[in-house]
Amino acid sequence: xxxxxxxxxxxxxxxxxxxxxxxxxxxxxxxxxxxxxxxxxxxxxxxxxxxxxxxxxxxxxxxxxxxxxxxxxxxxxxxxxxxxxxxxxxxxxxxxxxxxxxxxxxxxxxxxxxxxxxxxxxxxxxxxxxxxxxxxxxxxxxxxxxxxxxxxxxxxxxxxxxxxxxxxxxxxxxxxxxxxxxxxxxxxxxxxxxxxxxxxxxxxxxxxxxxxxxxxxxxxxxxxxxxxxxxxxxxxxxxxxxxxxxxxxxxxxxxxxxxxxxxxxxxxxxxxxxxxxxxxxxxxxxxxxxxxxxxxxxxxxxxxxx
Numbered sequence: 458x459x460x461x462x463x464x465x466x467x468x469x470x471x472x473x474x475x476x477x478x479x480x481x482x483x484x485x486x487x488x489x490x491x492x493x494x495x496x497x498x499x500x501x502x503x504x505x506x507x508x509x510x511x512x513x514x515x516x517x518x519x520x521x522x523x524x525x526x527x528x529x530x531x532x533x534x535x536x537x538x539x540x541x542x543x544x545x546x547x548x549x550x551x552x553x554x555x556x557x558x559x560x561x562x563x564x565x566x567x568x569x570x571x572x573x574x575x576x577x578x579x580x581x582x583x584x585x586x587x588x589x590x591x592x593x594x595x596x597x598x599x600x601x602x603x604x605x606x607x608x609x610x611x612x613x614x615x616x617x618x619x620x621x622x623x624x625x626x627x628x629x630x631x632x633x634x635x636x637x638x639x640x641x642x643x644x645x646x647x648x649x650x651x652x653x654x655x656x657x658x659x660x661x662x663x664x665x666x667x668x669x670x671x672x673x674x675x676x677x678x679x680x681x682x683x684x685x686x687x688x689x690x691x692x693x694x695x696x697x698x699x700x701x702x703x704x705x706x707x708x709x710x711x712x713x714x715x716x717x718x719x720x721x722x723x724x725x726x727x728x729x730x731x732x733x734x735x736x737x738x739x740x741x742x743x744x745x746x747x748x749x750x751x752x753x754x755x756x757x758x759x760x761x762x763x
Contacts, residue, residue: 463694467706470687470694475713477683478550478557479721480675481542488668489659491542494679496649496656497663499534502641502684503649509638516639525631526643533624533688534648540617548610554714555734556614561704561741562587563622571626579747587740593733625695625704633696640692641685708738 484494518526545553562584568574576584596608632640668676695703711734 460697463697466690466694467698467703468709470690471706471709472713473683473687473690475554475710476678476717477541478545478554478710478714479718480679480683482545482550482553482718483675483721484668484672484679485542485546488672488676489663491539491546491659492652492656493659493663494542495535495538496652496660498679498684499538499645499649499652501680502688503645505681505685506638506641506645509642513636513638516636518635518639518643522631522634523643525628526640527647529624529628529631529640530644530647530651532620532628534645535652537617537620537624538648538652540613540620544610544613544617546610547607548614550718551711551715551730552611553614554711554718555730555737556611557618557621558707558711558734558737558741559587559590559615560618560622560625560707561744562737563619564625564704565744567622567626573626577747580744583740583743583747585740586743587737590733590736590740593729593736622704629695632692637689637693637696641689645684645688708741 481494485491489497541553565574565580565584569576596611691703
């Protein structure tokens, strides 16, 4: 059961994260400006992150790790949120959820660049195939048929995926060193402080009465659930599961996001998008196959990223 828990946590957090795409898109279309949504979600998450202090003692954080937490807050807290919010304000949640599935490919590329992994012919083929599918989805945002998508919105979602990949590879050691509640408290507390000066003005201009009347459920989900719960599950799982395996679970997100987006009429699923998504999936499948072959060799243990 102990081996199963991290995978159940990854399953749950990616299903919750999938709701980011339709719910954020809904709120950004007329109710909240992107920076207001960034600041509001980070402040709410930071406040929730301090709640565990009522029943647990604060964990000591080494002085050298504080700088690392600032970097993690800038990446996973601020930049990821900014790219995601501004991206979804300019593209469809369907395109966004599919582009975000490029994360496993980016994790592999970054790990090789840092000397934590190595290329093989199958990995290179999967990398090229997956990247080509992601680029194709991004470029179709400029097409006339994709009325809900825009090229620059797709680019911002791609940058969001890049930020997630860097965090998964570069901060895995930091996440494994401290309690999950400690990581969440430092990460989102710092992120909220950093972003507040930039989002306070938009927060004050928000029409909360309109949100309460027309978009209460998505707003409550975004501010109370969407950031804290999946991130605490994700950071818990990252202590026990490799970055590469963790990234694979992102492929659950478009399935949930597309179903919810179509049900809420926030986007349409186009045939070319399906084809490009399949190209990405095949590319990642080739990379996974390469890892499976590698782990089967007695002299080649499975790569674990730290």
